[in-house]
Amino acid sequence: MHPFLQTLHSYNRYLLLAALIFVLIRAYTGWLNRKPYEKLDNTASAALLGLTHLQLVLGLVMYAFTSQLTKSAFENFGMAMKDPNARYWAVEHITAMLIAVVLIQLGRTFSKKAANDTDKHKKSAIYTTIALLIIVGTLAQKGLLFGTNQG
Numbered sequence: 028m029h030p031f032l033q034t035l036h037s038y039n040r041y042l043l044l045a046a047l048i049f050v051l052i053r054a055y056t057g058w059l060n061r062k063p064y065e066k067l068d069n070t071a072s073a074a075l076l077g078l079t080h081l082q083l084v085l086g087l088v089m090y091a092f093t094s095q096l097t098k099s100a101f102e103n104f105g106m107a108m109k110d111p112n113a114r115y116w117a118v119e120h121i122t123a124m125l126i127a128v129v130l131i132q133l134g135r136t137f138s139k140k141a142a143n144d145t146d147k148h149k150k151s152a153i154y155t156t157i158a159l160l161i162i163v164g165t166l167a168q169k170g171l172l173f174g175t176n177q178g
C-alpha cells in the first residue's frame with residue numbers, strides 16, 4: 028500500500044508543479060496585459076486545485092497511517108525534533124505543504140469572487156506565486172524537486 032501511495036504522491040508532484048507554472052504564466056500575462064479571464068484560465072485553476080487536493084489526501088494518508096518515517100518520529104517525538112530528517116517529515120513537510128494548499132485554495136476562491144477580469148488574474152497570480160515558492164523551497168531543502176526520498 029505505502030509504495031503505491033508514495034509513487035502516486037511522487038509523480039503527482041510533477042503534475043502539480045506543471046499546473047502551478049501554467050496557471051502562473053496565464054495569470055501574469057492576463058494581469059499585466061489586462062486580458063479577459065477565459066474559460067481556459069478557469070479550467071487550469073480547477074485542475075490545479077484538483078491535483079492539489081489529490082496530493083493532500085495522499086500525503087495525509089501516508090502521514091497518518093503508512094509512512095515509516097512519520098511512525099518512527101511519533102514513537103519518540105522529542106528525539107525526532109532533534110533529528111533534522113525526522114523533523115522534516117514529522118513537522119516541516121506537512122506544515123509548509125498545508126500552507127501551500129490553503130494558498131492555492133484561497134487564490135481560486137478570491138479569484139472567483141473578484142469584480143473584474145484583471146483582478147481575477149491578479150488574485151490568482153499572487154496566491155499561486157507564494158504557494159509555488161513554498162512548495163519549491165520545501166522540496167529543494169530535501170533534494171526532492173526532482174529526486175525521490177532516500178529515507
Ligand code: HEM
Binds near residue numbers: 175
Ligand atoms: C501539496 C504539495 C506536496 C508536494 C509537492 C509533496 C511532495 C512530496 C515528495 C516529492 C515526496 C517524496 C516522494 C518520494 O520519495 O519519491 C513527499 C513525501 C511525503 N509527503 Fe508530500 N508533498 C506535498 C504535500 C504533502 C502533504 C500535505 C502531506 C501530509 C499531509 C505530505 C506527506 C508526505 C509524507 C508523509 C511523505 C513521506 C512518505 C515516505 O517516504 O514515507 N505531503 N512529498
